[in-house]
Amino acid sequence: MKTHTLRARLLEAQLDLAHRQERSVILLLTGHAVTYKGQLVNELNHWLENRHTEVHALGPSSEERERPYWWRFWRRVPDRGRIGIFIHGWYGDALFARAERRLSPGAFRDRLAEIRAFEAELAAEGVMLLKLWMDIGRREQRRHLQALQADPIRAWQLSPTDWQRHLQHAAITVLGREMRHATAADHAPWHRLAFRDPAIQLQRVGGLLHQTLVAPCARPTEVPESAPDGVSERVPGEAPAPPSIRLSDPRIKTSLKKSRYAARLAKEQGRLAINAREAARRRIPMVLAFEGLDAAGKGGSIHRLTAALDARQYRVHRIAAPSDEELALPWAWRFWRRLPADGRIAIFDRSWYGRVLVERVEKLASEPAWRRAYAEIREFERQLLAHGTVLGKLFLAISQEEQLRRFKARAATPHKRHKLTEEDWRNRERWDDYRQAIDEMFARTQSPGAEWTLIACDDKRRARLAVLEEVNRRLEMRLDSAH
Missing domain, CATH: 3.40.50.300 (P-loop containing nucleotide triphosphate hydrolases)
Structure with a gap:
């Protein structure tokens, strides 16, 4: 030519x-x-x-x-x-x-x-x-x-x-x-x-x-859920055995008194402030992924968490439907671009797990796409850990009875009505579908350093303390190992 x-x-x-x-x-x-x-x-x-x-x-x-x-x-x-x-x-x-x-x-x-x-x-x-x-x-x-x-x-x-x-x-x-x-x-x-x-x-x-x-677009004929042959132990292999946590675990029923809660909250926030400053000094990054059922209290838990941090040290990323810019790029791009620099903290209110939860259940992603995502997520998290990132994955769970009570309370409270949408009611109708997707997510994405923590949230006060305690635990484990 x-x-x-x-x-x-x-x-x-x-x-x-x-x-x-x-x-x-x-x-x-x-x-x-x-x-x-x-x-x-x-x-x-x-x-x-x-x-x-x-x-x-x-x-x-x-x-x-x-x-x-x-x-x-x-x-x-x-x-x-x-x-x-x-x-x-x-x-x-x-x-x-x-x-x-x-x-x-x-x-x-x-x-x-x-x-x-x-x-x-x-x-x-x-x-x-x-x-x-x-x-x-x-x-x-x-x-x-x-x-x-x-x-x-x-x-x-x-x-x-x-x-x-x-x-x-x-x-x-x-x-x-x-x-x-x-x-x-x-x-x-x-x-x-x-x-x-x-x-x-x-x-x-x-x-x-x-x-x-x-030429026609050449896509992989099959993307396995396990790592390619010959990869060393640093790359995740087959999906691990199902973990001990499941969404159907019993909920804590007893409530924590307000006075005791306030004292424990101040203690855990003070502990977090010290740990976060030390992590920043040592240039240790942290990524926190919050997932959970509607009305479980992600926003309140994140608010109590960030109240203990220097605003210059963290960013909260609220993941919703992708923007036009994000739709023009591969699915994982919007999570990679939000990763924190060394010494900083990225908090994801909803995360990359949306692909195997809401996108799966609501059929917003094809079955090959969400099945492929398990391996992609494990590899993404492995790379975070290989870089030295402290990774926390918290799932905030709530019983059906408590969720219904909170939905009704939101509907009856003028300044909280904006939190309740038709989508929330629709998701509730698919409770069993979400429970199946959540349990499979736990089973397929649980690995050393990237374990899930299930937070029982029927009692908001206990849940907020549990979140702070888990974040402190993960930071302290890393700080102790870095000596």
């Missing part, structure tokens, strides 16, 4: 992608040094409508180092209708760290397993991936480096890292082959491009991108 014809067809396909906004595309280039990656991307960007294209070639910033590793890539996933171009991307970190022996063989395999999971999740959400390995022989690479170094106009393009990569050529070749073999999939194919003249390379890359843009 002639260059001008290919360029016109590529632009037409890109504009169709932007118009339909049904999917997004990621083009990733990695491989050996001095293979025209930067030049290729610059030229390709001139072929494309750059209002619908974004290019990323960057190392981690200080802000990104304060969050779990994958945060910096999740926040750069392109919106539906857009093309994201990554130079090295998530592959460069693993490849070069292993070549320099900063990653052990086992850690390298673990990272490749994370990459497979990440790319499968993107593909399942409508992101098409095209991955290019830029190849060059060692002798040819050396001649090219020497030619660049001798050219006063282009010598600035070279860096000491390019020569270092030349010395590592054999290792990068072997590791690149292992990496491509481990991460190739129908929904995330690899293409190896031998070193050629830049104009020929541009023609090949443009052709592959055009094929990707006009």
Whole structure:
């Protein structure tokens, strides 16, 4: 195909992608040094409508180092209708760290397993991936480096890292082959491009991108609920055995007197204030996920919790129906983007568990999507823990009788009526469906460090104290282990 014809067809396909906004595309280039990656991307960007294209070639910033590793890539996933171009991307970190022996063989395999999971999740959400390995022989690479170094106009393009990569050529070749073999999939194919003249390379890359843009969306044929084979013990395997907690557990019936409650509340809030300050000093992040039945008291419990914290240290994220911006991106994006920096606290009033609760019961997500979510959630939480995050998952439970009493009280109280909606009554009619979904959620997402805590909430005072005690317990466990 002639260059001008290919360029016109590529632009037409890109504009169709932007118009339909049904999917997004990621083009990733990695491989050996001095293979025209930067030049290729610059030229390709001139072929494309750059209002619908974004290019990323960057190392981690200080802000990104304060969050779990994958945060910096999740926040750069392109919106539906857009093309994201990554130079090295998530592959460069693993490849070069292993070549320099900063990653052990086992850690390298673990990272490749994370990459497979990440790319499968993107593909399942409508992101098409095209991955290019830029190849060059060692002798040819050396001649090219020497030619660049001798050219006063282009010598600035070279860096000491390019020569270092030349010395590592054999290792990068072997590791690149292992990496491509481990991460190739129908929904995330690899293409190896031998070193050629830049104009020929541009023609090949443009052709592959055009094929990707006009091809049917390639989604994983099956996303298992367990981790891929060969993953080390750090990655969750099969869903664990059902935990000892179930929604149908008996409720505490006795009420706590107001005077005793006030004294215990002040004590637990003071304890939390000390623990939170120490966690901030040690740069330990914390994520709290609050789930629960309607009228169980999530808002009141969160209010008593935050009353003990410095307002500069925490953020409360109330998760509702996704916005237009969130609908244009993969489902997990809106939770990744809200993760706290080291030393900060993120409190989620409703969370990523909505996919396996309300979205499941109300059929807002397809069955394959919510079934797939169990593995995605376990991997998400594993990455939080691997970063050193203190993770608390609290489910606030209430009996049917107490829920009905609170609904009626809200309806009869003018300043509380806004809290009661038709949706609350509709959810109550599906109590058994929610109970089944909740018990399965407990069973499939319970793991060390990410255990669920069931809070009995028929007595609000006892429930609020139980929340504070659990948060303090988790913080103190981490602070004690960090000595």
